[in-house]
Amino acid sequence: MRRKDSPGVPSPGAGRDRPAGLAIDEVTVRYPRAKRGDAPVTAVDRVSAQVPWGTVLALLGPSGCGKSTLLRAVAGLEPLAAGHIYWTEPAAASAGATGTAGGGTVELSRLPVHKRGIGLMFQDGMLFPHRTVAGNIGYGLARSGRDRAGIRRRVDELLDVVGLPGMADRRIGSLSGGQQQRVALARALAPSPRLLLLDEPLAALDAALRSRLLVDLREILQRERATALFVTHDQGEAFAIADSVAVMCSGHIVQTGAPQAIWTHPADEWVARFIGYTSVLPAGHGVAGLPDGPVALRPAALSADPAGTVTGTVLSARPSPDAVRATVELAGSSGPVTAQALSRDLPPRGTHLTLRVDSSGVAALPPATGEG
Ligand SMILES: Nc1ncnc2c1ncn2[C@@H]1O[C@H](COP(=O)(O)OP(=O)(O)OP(=O)(O)O)[C@@H](O)[C@H]1O
Numbered sequence: 059m060r061r062k063d064s065p066g067v068p069s070p071g072a073g074r075d076r077p078a079g080l081a082i083d084e085v086t087v088r089y090p091r092a093k094r095g096d097a098p099v100t101a102v103d104r105v106s107a108q109v110p111w112g113t114v115l116a117l118l119g120p121s122g123c124g125k126s127t128l129l130r131a132v133a134g135l136e137p138l139a140a141g142h143i144y145w146t147e148p149a150a151a152s153a154g155a156t157g158t159a160g161g162g163t164v165e166l167s168r169l170p171v172h173k174r175g176i177g178l179m180f181q182d183g184m185l186f187p188h189r190t191v192a193g194n195i196g197y198g199l200a201r202s203g204r205d206r207a208g209i210r211r212r213v214d215e216l217l218d219v220v221g222l223p224g225m226a227d228r229r230i231g232s233l234s235g236g237q238q239q240r241v242a243l244a245r246a247l248a249p250s251p252r253l254l255l256l257d258e259p260l261a262a263l264d265a266a267l268r269s270r271l272l273v274d275l276r277e278i279l280q281r282e283r284a285t286a287l288f289v290t291h292d293q294g295e296a297f298a299i300a301d302s303v304a305v306m307c308s309g310h311i312v313q314t315g316a317p318q319a320i321w322t323h324p325a326d327e328w329v330a331r332f333i334g335y336t337s338v339l340p341a342g343h344g345v346a347g348l349p350d351g352p353v354a355l356r357p358a359a360l361s362a363d364p365a366g367t368v369t370g371t372v373l374s375a376r377p378s379p380d381a382v383r384a385t386v387e388l389a390g391s392s393g394p395v396t397a398q399a400l401s402r403d404l405p406p407r408g409t410h411l412t413l414r415v416d417s418s419g420v421a422a423l424p425p426a427t428g429e430g
Pocket residue numbers: 089090099100101119120121122123124125126127128291
């Protein structure tokens with residue numbers, strides 16, 4: 059059974075002093091039944107989370123877990139069945155310093171979409187194809203009270219920020235996918251929103267471009283001191299971009315923490331496997347060199363090495379981009395594990411391997427894991 063609460067995430071009560079930033083408080087979102095006889099879908103179930111001012115929280119989870127629904131609810135695009143969403147301004151005096159002290163609080167969930175002060179960026183950019191780059195970025199500024207020259211100055215400033223200087227007059231159709239996403243980011247940042255909501259903004263790009271843009275995006279968000287909610291199903295993206303990560307499963311947040319803390323201490327076997335651990339051994343596994351209780355292992359936790367202390371028998375082997383990966387039955391352990399061979403040759407089934415333990419690929423799991 060998955061837990062229904064959000065460990066480590068305090069639930070702010072109404073009227074309390076809150077730290078500056080976003081507070082999602084016990085939010086539930088339901089979709090009506092698609093046809094008679096169907097049950098309504100509870101896409102987000104009593105979720106609480108906080109995004110401190112000036113930080114990025116990644117909502118990480120598999121397809122259908124409810125992360126886009128939660129983001130849309132914060133934007134005001136889905137009504138709440140229960141719960142509240144608050145925004146607390148940093149206190150003016152300390153805003154330039156740390157941004158952690160709370161100023162005035164507004165209940166975002168009582169405001170219409172256009173009054174929430176939110177910038178949105180989606181996977182496909184949703185740019186206006188018939189407008190220029192400047193026309194797209196300046197679109198949301200028309201109501202800001204700036205004159206034409208002021209709008210153009212802000213557009214040029216943002217083009218510098220997103221690494222597209224001098225491209226104001228280009229047509230959208232003449233830009234690459236990565237450039238279009240930079241324009242979409244500039245458009246979302248243009249009105250200086252209090253909160254940025256990014257829904258898989260890099261998902262449509264190829265892997266090489268995605269990793270380049272990811273680094274740029276992280277730098278831009280830090281430089282702009284943006285407070286942002288970043289939705290992704292990709293653990294590499296979440297860990298690279300976010301100050302903290304909330305792992306979602308079936309409408310619930312099942313673990314929240316700094317990327318490193320989630321990486322080294324996944325809350326349970328499901329989280330461990332979702333973030334890239336490939337094997338789990340239960341308590342009593344008896345493998346020398348590993349902690350006694352249940353453990354999660356990355357392939358790099360066990361590498362073929364004649365000087366190693368663990369032995370096993372190869373069941374199958376496959377090449378991977380980093381190394382040959384072998385499924386190995388370890389002597390005395392219950393269940394096969396994925397290990398990595400350091401040579402490029404595929405070891406045949408039945409090969410006896412000696413393996414070395416690399417503790418940086420090992421995470422101890424809570425005691426109940428793997429029992430029953
Ligand atoms: N408009 C809708 N009507 C009914 N059910 C919906 C609607 N939108 C989403 N759902 C359901 O709500 C659940 C959560 O969907 P959501 O899109 O939030 O998930 P997600 O984690 O963002 O997935 P993905 O990564 O695939 O976008 C799913 O079961 C989905 O089928």
